[in-house]
Amino acid sequence: MKALVYEGARSMVLRDVPNPSPSLGDHLIRVEAVGICGSDMHAYLGHDERRPAPLILGHEAAGVIVGGPRDGDCVTVNPLVTCGTCAACTAGRENLCPDRQIISMPPREGAFAQFVTIPERNLVGVPEGVPLRMAALAEPLAVGWHAARLALATLHPGMERRALILGGGAIGLATSLSLEAMGCPQITISEPAASRRAYLQDRCGQHVTNAPTGHWPLLVDAVGYATTRSAASAHVAPGGVLMHVGLGDNEGGLDVRRMTLQEITFVGTYAYSAQDFRDTAQAIFDGRLGPLDWTETRALEEGADAFADLLAHKVAAPKIVLTPWN
Amino acid sequence: MKALVYEGARSMVLRDVPNPSPSLGDHLIRVEAVGICGSDMHAYLGHDERRPAPLILGHEAAGVIVGGPRDGDCVTVNPLVTCGTCAACTAGRENLCPDRQIISMPPREGAFAQFVTIPERNLVGVPEGVPLRMAALAEPLAVGWHAARLALATLHPGMERRALILGGGAIGLATSLSLEAMGCPQITISEPAASRRAYLQDRCGQHVTNAPTGHWPLLVDAVGYATTRSAASAHVAPGGVLMHVGLGDNEGGLDVRRMTLQEITFVGTYAYSAQDFRDTAQAIFDGRLGPLDWTETRALEEGADAFADLLAHKVAAPKIVLTPWN
Numbered sequence: 001m002k003a004l005v006y007e008g009a010r011s012m013v014l015r016d017v018p019n020p021s022p023s024l025g026d027h028l029i030r031v032e033a034v035g036i037c038g039s040d041m042h043a044y045l046g047h048d049e050r051r052p053a054p055l056i057l058g059h060e061a062a063g064v065i066v067g068g069p070r071d072g073d074c075v076t077v078n079p080l081v082t083c084g085t086c087a088a089c090t091a092g093r094e095n096l097c098p099d100r101q102i103i104s105m106p107p108r109e110g111a112f113a114q115f116v117t118i119p120e121r122n123l124v125g126v127p128e129g130v131p132l133r134m135a136a137l138a139e140p141l142a143v144g145w146h147a148a149r150l151a152l153a154t155l156h157p158g159m160e161r162r163a164l165i166l167g168g169g170a171i172g173l174a175t176s177l178s179l180e181a182m183g184c185p186q187i188t189i190s191e192p193a194a195s196r197r198a199y200l201q202d203r204c205g206q207h208v209t210n211a212p213t214g215h216w217p218l219l220v221d222a223v224g225y226a227t228t229r230s231a232a233s234a235h236v237a238p239g240g241v242l243m244h245v246g247l248g249d250n251e252g253g254l255d256v257r258r259m260t261l262q263e264i265t266f267v268g269t270y271a272y273s274a275q276d277f278r279d280t281a282q283a284i285f286d287g288r289l290g291p292l293d294w295t296e297t298r299a300l301e302e303g304a305d306a307f308a309d310l311l312a313h314k315v316a317a318p319k320i321v322l323t324p325w326n
Numbered sequence: 327m328k329a330l331v332y333e334g335a336r337s338m339v340l341r342d343v344p345n346p347s348p349s350l351g352d353h354l355i356r357v358e359a360v361g362i363c364g365s366d367m368h369a370y371l372g373h374d375e376r377r378p379a380p381l382i383l384g385h386e387a388a389g390v391i392v393g394g395p396r397d398g399d400c401v402t403v404n405p406l407v408t409c410g411t412c413a414a415c416t417a418g419r420e421n422l423c424p425d426r427q428i429i430s431m432p433p434r435e436g437a438f439a440q441f442v443t444i445p446e447r448n449l450v451g452v453p454e455g456v457p458l459r460m461a462a463l464a465e466p467l468a469v470g471w472h473a474a475r476l477a478l479a480t481l482h483p484g485m486e487r488r489a490l491i492l493g494g495g496a497i498g499l500a501t502s503l504s505l506e507a508m509g510c511p512q513i514t515i516s517e518p519a520a521s522r523r524a525y526l527q528d529r530c531g532q533h534v535t536n537a538p539t540g541h542w543p544l545l546v547d548a549v550g551y552a553t554t555r556s557a558a559s560a561h562v563a564p565g566g567v568l569m570h571v572g573l574g575d576n577e578g579g580l581d582v583r584r585m586t587l588q589e590i591t592f593v594g595t596y597a598y599s600a601q602d603f604r605d606t607a608q609a610i611f612d613g614r615l616g617p618l619d620w621t622e623t624r625a626l627e628e629g630a631d632a633f634a635d636l637l638a639h640k641v642a643a644p645k646i647v648l649t650p651w652n
Contacts, residue, residue: 091484158417
């Protein structure tokens with residue numbers, strides 16, 4: 001099969017590699033659409049020690065089951081493979097499973113390829129009429145869905161449902177769409193890049209601003225650098241909630257004294273539960289997350305150029321989806 | 327009346343000052359017992375810009391109403407004076423009232439004195455047989471009660487009720503006693519000072535350790551410095567809760583990457599609601615917070631020495647209570 005192989009910092013090469021062989025309980029999936037995530041970019045730059053070269057990246061996939069009793073079924077893929085039996089898994093918090101794996105990290109190859117393997121329980125069937133390009137968004141949207149669900153559960157019932165999201169990438173947008181689907185009446189995305197801001201406003205119907213102002217009961221840092229955390233901890237309202245979804249850098253930025261005196265709750269959020277993933281897929285299928293027409297589609301063969309363009313900030317769309325079969 | 331007046335960094339002087347005159351709606355209270363708080367020490371060292379000299383400090387008071395229809399009633403004092411009408415107050419989060427005042431901060435003088443004034447709604451009646459020295463602990467215990475209540479409400483129901491508390495001062499101990507009263511079955515206090523550790527174990531029946539080890543679903547930082555936050559964010563279990571009660575320094579220490587990947591929730595907590603204060607007082611009266619015999623009582627006249635001894639770490643008891651009338 002053809003696969004885009006990460007071979008070292010800033011090196012992505014299209015290669016012919018052997019088709020993967022599914023283990024017991026796994027399905028072989030013909031990948032029809034696979035999104036590029038910020039964490040793929042992080043790995044591409046050589047910054048993710050969990051993803052050593054050579055490796056096939058990519059974990060936002062939808063496709064078609066090949067072989068077995070469900071041969072030909074269209075599916076979207078939950079890339080988090082968990083044990084199902086630990087305390088976290090049995091509490092419905094599979095994202096905290098100590099033995100969790102994710103495709104695109106060893107020992108599991110990723111989905112920037114024509115085929116990938118994945119356990120049966122990680123598949124969600126896609127109804128007829130839903131494009132697989134759209135179904136592949138279940139993964140990044142589930143990250144936002146999970147953050148939105150925790151945010152609204154954490155926010156004190158006495159506070160207004162008003163949210164500011166820092167960062168207008170796919171996760172920021174996914175969190176906004178999820179909050180809206182959950183009934184949050186007022187959401188603004190703060191995004192410094194003018195082209196991205198215009199895209200979010202004109203193509204995605206988002207309310208945008210170029211920098212945070214005022215105080216917000218709910219503040220989502222969908223970037224995760226010390227600079228954004230500093231802004232977040234300054235602009236979250238007293239008694240409010242700061243959701244931290246990003247993995248930019250490790251330390252600094254939070255004004256802990258203010259967070260203590262003003263009783264700010266900071267919630268670290270990573271990935272999603274299996275139920276979040278299924279709920280997000282259903283919300284996509286029902287149209288509750290909007291038309292989801294804010295992706296740019298490119299052939300897998302042009303994947304290396306896509307990474308270079310993303311790095312050069314030449315892409316206004318919040319998401320590039322690669323298609324391995326055209 | 328006699329009052330202990332803070333007159334500048336490390337200067338506390340017993341003075342004769344005019345008796346305070348209660349404003350409309352306020353009561354005059356004859357102070358019988360008043361605790362020394364870490365924040366009083368912070369002010370004494372000249373580190374609290376909210377408490378400029380000259381000022382009467384002290385906000386952990388119990389005493390007797392003087393004059394009016396309740397003349398002679400024994401009361402403990404909630405020192406937080408709030409508006410009662412803002413969104414925070416009407417939501418039962420008076421500690422977040424933007425117009426909050428506290429005795430010992432201008433414009434309200436504190437209770438290191440023979441008399442203090444306070445609104446009627448800030449008083450909780452003390453039943454016969456409960457010593458006022460014990461009733462004066464309602465304030466610091468309410469801080470721990472509030473933190474414990476928020477902690478258990480925030481902790482995921484799928485996680486064990488096991489808590490580690492960093493810091494064995496009055497707030498750490500108050501949080502431990504409150505968690506125990508709320509049914510938390512396993513609590514350990516981590517305290518580096520051997521004399522304090524021995525006191526907590528022998529006098530207060532606490533389970534103690536000299537340094538944190540392992541992972542804890544609930545981790546309470548009752549110190550609030552970068553070093554304790556660093557330990558806290560390392561030793562809180564995946565999916566757990568880090569309560570931050572201390573106000574040591576403003577920034578640093580938190581491992582934000584770990585908190586994000588492991589979905590740690592950080593809750594800044596300050597003071598208490600009016601209901602927390604009443605609930606804590608009732609728990610004291612009912613004996614649910616133990617015998618509360620871990621205070622050291624000294625005369626107000628010896629207050630300056632008490633501050634000096636606290637500063638020199640010569641006090642093993644977690645709390646010194648001053649008595650203004652002996």
